[in-house]
Amino acid sequence: MLRRRATKGLTKFHCNFPIEISSFPSQKNQLYLLHPCRAIRLLTCSSRAPVLRSFANCGGFSFLFAPSHVTRLPPASGSLYRLGHRRRRMGGVFGALFGGGHRRPGGRAPPAARHRGLVQQPSAAAYDGGRRRAVISKKYSYIPDTFTSLDQVAAALRQQGLESSNLILGIDFTKSNEWTGKQSFGGQSLHRLGDTPNPYEQAISIIGKTLAPFDEDNLIPCFGFGDATTHDYNVFSFHHDNSPCHGFEEVLACYRKIVPHLRLSGPTSFAPIVEAAVDIVDRSGGQYHVLVIVADGQVTRSVDTGDSDLSPQEKRTVDSIVMASSYPLSIILVGVGDGPWEDMQKFDDKLPARDFDNFQFVNFTSIMARSTTAQQKESAFALAALMEVPIQYKATVELGILGRSTGNAKRVTPAPPPLPPAQRQPSLRRGSSNVNAGSARPAEPRDDQVCPICLTNAKDLAFGCGHMCCRECGESLTRCPICRQPIRSKLRLYSG
The missing domain is CATH 3.40.50.410 (von Willebrand factor, type A domain)
Incomplete structure (x- = not known):
């Protein structure tokens, strides 16, 4: 939102963030334009060529000039502001900012405007965003x-x-x-x-x-x-x-x-x-x-994962x-x-x-x-x-994430729900096999023989309460993971 404040006979327009000016123009029709980039430029427009200087720690656009009548430029012009009169001169200023317009005597643009124009700086929207x-x-x-x-x-x-x-x-x-x-x-x-x-x-x-x-x-x-x-x-x-x-x-x-x-x-x-x-x-x-x-x-x-x-x-x-x-x-x-x-x-x-x-x-x-x-x-x-x-x-x-699709989300294809035995695929029925002959897989432990902690190894360690797990998971346990009782004894089990 644009605000206006009078300062020592001048009019200061700024939006979003306050701008502090260390010195004021000594002549009328001078314009200070602050741009929120990494290297902020302070532009002073006199009757001759514009001069660019460094100015840091500014968060928004600010304009400081003597005349009080201001109009908004159309969006194609960058949504900047300009004076209501002497538009040719101000147009030259904006032209110099964006790579053209006002020239020095001799036809060359000033080095600062030529090499360090604001058009090459990061956008204010990206910085503020x-x-x-x-x-x-x-x-x-x-x-x-x-x-x-x-x-x-x-x-x-x-x-x-x-x-x-x-x-x-x-x-x-x-x-x-x-x-x-x-x-x-x-x-x-x-x-x-x-x-x-x-x-x-x-x-x-x-x-x-x-x-x-x-x-x-x-x-x-x-x-x-x-x-x-x-x-x-x-x-x-x-x-x-x-x-x-x-x-x-x-x-x-x-x-x-x-x-x-x-x-x-x-x-x-x-x-x-x-x-x-x-x-x-x-x-x-x-x-x-x-x-x-x-x-x-x-x-x-896992039991061996640190706190x-x-x-x-x-x-x-x-x-x-x-x-x-x-x-x-x-x-x-x-x-x-x-x-x-x-x-x-x-x-x-x-x-x-x-x-x-x-x-x-x-x-x-x-x-x-x-x-x-x-x-x-x-x-x-x-x-x-x-x-x-x-x-x-x-x-x-x-x-700003509501109503926005990034297209970067991982595409997930859910598996079908578990089927009853009568509806399973023929390859899973008795008499069929999906493994090659001579490459028989070792028998996996039944559900009641699998360690309840890692769900992978067979049970080979029993606690005094009667519950069991695998030796790898049970070595450092002090309480039974099932009944929560303190473990007072552990018995190693061996299968023949």
């Missing part, structure tokens, strides 16, 4: 929980202009789900299907009740990760054609159809589901999305979350099961600088364990999940 983005990123590097009711969150969403968004759902199918329900789900697998809903079914139902009203079209892309077909490098879609689910009723129906036919595996990494969500956002033209990940615990971490170090799965997860902050995407991690959730909080603290704070953790188990009514629990969950969304959406607007 980069600095503005850095300021905004610092402003939204940490988003505190400031709301105390769901009504306040809804009002803040409306105030920011976010009436609806788009939901993406990711479900954790890693093997740790078999033992992280010892306290919260009676020692059963968190994915166990029965007469009563399991924690994942509860979470999906409550997410549908509380967050679905904020979904624009009720079409929810749903993915699973961490099973024996995807491990830590891909996701599978809930539909064979990779189509979204129509409402959370269909999400639950697909979940119940898929669970009996999959094998829990690992290791745990959130990178595949985050990358799949970023791909959806980029393909949508930069529409605002909310990714909800329902998982039973932290990212896989200040990251495991390969943690590093890839961190990199994906940082990358996602360049897109209009909020990530909500909903924790089900026993935890431990302290490790998840430490992981959140390890996230480096991002364009904005795009990650929120919600302890679903803790909220559902409160001594309140079901409606109060659902409201508390919705509040915790949506707490940071209004500010996150505002950050995407101010950063």
Whole structure:
């Protein structure tokens, strides 16, 4: 915005940033033009040739001259300002700035104008844009929980202009789900299907009740990760054609159809589901999305990884979350099961600088364990999940990433959902083989013989509590990873 201020009989026009002039022109019709480049030029126009001098630490265009009548040049002229009279002289000034126009006697342009013209300097928009983005990123590097009711969150969403968004759902199918329900789900697998809903079914139902009203079209892309077909490098879609689910009723129906036919595996990494969500956002033209990940615990971490170090799965997860902050995407991690959730909080603290704070953790188990009514629990969950969304959406607007498609997102092709045995491919049926004769593969350990920590080696170390793991993972353990009891004795097992 252009502002005007009188200074010692002169008129100073400047925009965006104040400019300090160390000396004033002694003659009328002189013009000081400051350009925000690495080497700012101070131009003085007299009746003869313009003279260029260095002038630093200026953030915007500024014009200081005696006459007070100013008009804007058309966009083709660079959107500069010029005097209302003596336009030929001022035109010569601007011509000298951009490589032509006013000449010295003898026909040669001044060396400064010829070799150091402002037209060769970086643009003011690029300079100010980069600095503005850095300021905004610092402003939204940490988003505190400031709301105390769901009504306040809804009002803040409306105030920011976010009436609806788009939901993406990711479900954790890693093997740790078999033992992280010892306290919260009676020692059963968190994915166990029965007469009563399991924690994942509860979470999906409550997410549908509380967050679905904020979904624009009720079409929810749903993915699973961490099973024996995807491990830590891909996701599978809930539909064979990779189509979204129509409402959370269909999400639950697909979940119940898929669970009996999959094998829990690992290791745990959130990178595949985050990358799949970023791909959806980029393909949508930069529409605002909310990714909800329902998982039973932290990212896989090896026992020999130092406290200040990251495991390969943690590093890839961190990199994906940082990358996602360049897109209009909020990530909500909903924790089900026993935890431990302290490790998840430490992981959140390890996230480096991002364009904005795009990650929120919600302890679903803790909220559902409160001594309140079901409606109060659902409201508390919705509040915790949506707490940071209004500010996150505002950050995407101010950063200029909303409604923008970069075309640089990794293209993700989800695998099909696990099939029941009757629908498997013929090559997987008995009597067929996809390996060459004479190159038989060694038998892999059965699921009940695989180490529950690395999910690779066979169990060959038993604890006093009766649980087992492989010797490599169990050497430095002090507590059983399954029952959490202190390990008082270890017994090495040998197979004949």
